[in-house]
Amino acid sequence: MARSKKKSIDEIPSVLPAGPGRNSFFEDVYDVVSQIPRGRITSYGAIAFYLGSKSSARMVGWAMNASFHSRPKVPAHRVVNRNGMLSGKAHFATPDLMQQLLEKEGITVQNDTVTDFEKIFWDPATQLTV
DNA sequence: TTGTTGACCTCTT
DNA sequence: CAAGAGGCCAACA
DSSP states (O other), X not given: OXXXXXXXXXXXXXXXXXXXXXXXXXXXXXXXXXXXXXXXBEEHHHHXXXXXXXXXXXXXXXXXXXXXXXXXXOOGGGEEOTTSBOTTGGGSSSTTHHHHHHHHTTOOEETTEETTHHHHBOOHHHHTTO
């Protein structure tokens, strides 16, 4: 890698689902993440699995990056990796912002990792009840 | 149009 | 037990 640090995505290709038009992976991700209850967190893989493609976890992360440009800002800080680690904290306005937001929600974070991750874990496949 | 990159996850060595 | 490689889909150069 070369540490590009390029943050493009001027505008999101498709805004939030304005109806029964959810055809993009991004829209589905936004929909799920937006429904994450306060004080709860989920993982990229869980969302990807819920959407049907468990291996597409990377796209979820990419969607999160784009979510900063989307109008209905989604709680991206509530999405962490499989280990419960704040992998995307560096992509926030400030590296500490993500942890601050989580702590504000009542979530304890230690060493960039959410404590009781399994306890506050929010599984879309179970909660959303397909 | 092709090649590389990316907020990940899982299997294999 | 730790490290490496592959796979997924989309966007950028």
